[in-house]
Amino acid sequence: MATLKEVQSKISSVKKTKQITKAMNMVATSRLRGAQTAMEAFRPYAEKFSEVLGNIADKAGDGASPLLTPREEVNKVNIVLMTSDRGLCGGFNFNLIEAAEKLKDEKVSQGIDVSFTNFGKKGRDWCRNNKLPITSEYLNVVGGKFGFNVASTSGQELIDGFLDGSFDEVYVILANFQGMAAQPPVVKQLLPIPIIVPAEAEIDDDTPYLAEHIIEPSPDELLNEMLPKNIFIQIYNGLLETSTSEHAARMKAMDNATKACNDMIENLTLAYNKARQAAITMELMDIIGGAEALKG
Amino acid sequence: MAELLKLEVVTPEKYVISEDVEIVMAPGTIGEFGVLSGHTPFLTSLKPGTINYKDSAGKDKIIFVSGGFSEALPDRVTILAESAERRRDIDIDRARAALDRAQKRLAQGKADNINFERAKASMYRAIERIKIVETRSL
Numbered sequence: 001m002a003t004l005k006e007v008q009s010k011i012s013s014v015k016k017t018k019q020i021t022k023a024m025n026m027v028a029t030s031r032l033r034g035a036q037t038a039m040e041a042f043r044p045y046a047e048k049f050s051e052v053l054g055n056i057a058d059k060a061g062d063g064a065s066p067l068l069t070p071r072e073e074v075n076k077v078n079i080v081l082m083t084s085d086r087g088l089c090g091g092f093n094f095n096l097i098e099a100a101e102k103l104k105d106e107k108v109s110q111g112i113d114v115s116f117t118n119f120g121k122k123g124r125d126w127c128r129n130n131k132l133p134i135t136s137e138y139l140n141v142v143g144g145k146f147g148f149n150v151a152s153t154s155g156q157e158l159i160d161g162f163l164d165g166s167f168d169e170v171y172v173i174l175a176n177f178q179g180m181a182a183q184p185p186v187v188k189q190l191l192p193i194p195i196i197v198p199a200e201a202e203i204d205d206d207t208p209y210l211a212e213h214i215i216e217p218s219p220d221e222l223l224n225e226m227l228p229k230n231i232f233i234q235i236y237n238g239l240l241e242t243s244t245s246e247h248a249a250r251m252k253a254m255d256n257a258t259k260a261c262n263d264m265i266e267n268l269t270l271a272y273n274k275a276r277q278a279a280i281t282m283e284l285m286d287i288i289g290g291a292e293a294l295k296g
Numbered sequence: 297m298a299e300l301l302k303l304e305v306v307t308p309e310k311y312v313i314s315e316d317v318e319i320v321m322a323p324g325t326i327g328e329f330g331v332l333s334g335h336t337p338f339l340t341s342l343k344p345g346t347i348n349y350k351d352s353a354g355k356d357k358i359i360f361v362s363g364g365f366s367e368a369l370p371d372r373v374t375i376l377a378e379s380a381e382r383r384r385d386i387d388i389d390r391a392r393a394a395l396d397r398a399q400k401r402l403a404q405g406k407a408d409n410i411n412f413e414r415a416k417a418s419m420y421r422a423i424e425r426i427k428i429v430e431t432r433s434l
Contacts, residue, residue, distance in 0.1 A: 038309070045306045049376055052339065052367055148308040148378060213367075216340040217326050225341050226365065229378075236308055 004279065007272040011265060018261035024088065025254035031143070032247035039177070039240045046233055053226050057196040059219040067159065067227045070192045071168040076113045078135060078161065079103060080154075080172040080190065082238055083123035084143050084246040090253035092175065092183065092246060093122040099185035100173050104132070115167070117158065119239065135161070142239060143246045151236035159228055162191045174238035175245035180252065183245035190234060193227060299333040300352055302372040305359060305380050312359065312380045320373050321348040322366055331368045338368040344421045346428055347375065358383050360428050362421050381425075388429050395422035 081100045083093045100123070104114050118124040118137040127134050136157060141150055161167050170191040175183045215222055303320050305312040320331045323345030331338075347359045364377035398419035405412040 041310045042308050044311060045308050045376060048306060048367075048374055049365075052365060052376070056339070151308075152378070213337040213339045216324060216338075222339065222341055222365075233308070 004272065004275050007268055007275060011268045011272065014261055014264050014268065018258055018265070021254045021257040021261060025251055025258060028247045028250040028254060032244065032251060034145075035143075035240065035244040035247055039244055042237065042240060046237060049226075049230070049233060053223075053230060054196055055213065056215065056219050056223050056226065059215065060223040065193075065220075065224050065227050066163060067191060067231075068193050068195075074112060074168040076115070076167050076169075077107050078115050078117055078158065078167040078170045080117045080158070080170065080235070080238075081119070081123040081127075082142060082172070082174045082242040083118075083120035083126075084242075085121040085139060086143070087122065088253060089246055089250035090256075092249035092253075093120075095183075096173055096175060096185045096242075097123060097126050099187060100126075103171060103173070103187055117154065119154075119242070135166075143243050146239065148232070148236055151239060152232045155228065155232040155235050158191065159231060167191070172234065172238055175242045175249075177241045177244045177248065180248050183249055188234070188238075190231060193230065301331070301333040301335075301370075303349055303375075304372065305347070305361070305375045305377065307377055307380050309379075312377075312382070316352045318350040318352065318354070322373075322375065323347070323361070324366070331373050334370050335368045335373075336370070339365070341365050342375070342377070344417070344424050346424065347380075358428055360386060360425055383428055386425050386429055388426065391422045391425035391429075394418055395426065398422060 079100060081096065083096050087093065100116075107114050115133040115135050116123070116127050117135050118127060120142045121139055124134065124137045124139070136154070138150065138154060158167070158170050162170060169189065172188050172190050174186055174188070176186040177183055300316040300318060301320075302314070303317045304314045318332075322329060322331070323343050324340040325343050326340075328345075329338075329340070342361055342364050344363045345361065347361055349357055349359075351357055360381045360383070361375060361377040362379045364375060364380075366376070367374045398415045401415040402412065402419065405415060
């Protein structure tokens with residue numbers, strides 16, 4: 001049986017832990033709101049962009065851009081791994097890293113060299129621990145405030161690498177934000193750009209006839225200008241989703257931790273009361289025993 | 297009064313404007329162009345520069361864009377830019393600093409490398425920003 005003092009100090013330590021987890025939960029909640037706002041602000045741009053891109057991709061000739069052309073022989077692959085910088089968010093990073101490991105093992109078994117571009121400290125640390133080559137790393141991006149320039153800088157680097165033959169294929173691994181409860185990791189091919197399917201326009205009797213777009217300078221040139229931007233958009237979108245997912249995962253984890261703290265406090269309080277009652281009973285028995293003995 | 301068309305300027309970070317306007321002038325890569333209501337569908341890339349438009353009250357307004365794309369349809373114009381700023385949102389000190397930096401880099405660089413191209417692009421952006429702020433305050 002634990003002594004009263006031991007139980008008491010245990011209770012106060014759990015209470016302090018609870019305060020921390022509760023505070024982290026609230027911080028994650030407010031950051032989540034910020035991240036979701038950023039995601040919503042980005043949506044109109046992304047939607048419009050893909051609409052326009054689909055429009056042009058249709059008109060541009062085959063092989064208009066080297067970014068669209070798959071390599072005949074794939075020897076080198078770069079994986080863009082997006083994770084959070086900090087832990088305490090449940091299985092969030094673990095899931096992403098697991099997806100990365102699976103992809104890496106698959107490629108390695110085909111005799112392909114794999115290198116990594118890391119967003120986030122957790123993924124970078126994993127690469128370092130496993131002695132995997134890292135081409136570049138970006139910390140303090142996921143989960144914080146970042147602008148489009150992060151995506152365009154890193155995207156340009158990947159495109160340059162693809163064009164000069166440093167990589168034959170580029171994949172990105174991100175956490176897809178499906179809601180508060182689910183943020184599964186997703187693997188997407190970034191380069192060469194998968195075939196762009198133009199969105200099916202809804203045509204009914206009310207749709208007025210529209211002349212074909214006049215395109216300047218020319219469909220091919222415009223496509224060549226838009227494709228790199230498309231990569232930046234994919235990366236930016238991935239960063240936004242991963243950030244939102246990180247906060248959601250942390251909120252959930254901290255909520256669970258707070259609940260676990262409550263349970264522990266309840267159990268410990270019970271144990272404390274029991275121990276106290278036992279001590280009182282003991283003392284009473286002593287006193288009564290002494291009194292009986294005096295009566296003689 | 298002329299019929300109005302809707303002008304939308306969108307960047308990855310926010311909706312910059314969405315309003316009804318009379319006319320839009322934008323800097324296309326192969327020349328500046330103007331759009332009135334009823335324009336034929338038209339798609340072009342933009343270079344860094346200014347978008348001038350006249351709002352529904354007939355007031356002239358000006359916006360900086362860092363390049364991007366524009367789609368004109370009979371009833372609306374959509375501008376997709378990496379960044380776009382109204383005149384009052386332009387950070388003039390930052391633009392001057394960027395211009396300075398770009399010029400220094402150009403003075404040292406060789407004409408064939410990528411950094412040179414980037415410095416040139418950043419110089420154009422800075423010049424356009426400064427121009428917008430200064431021409432109006434004259």
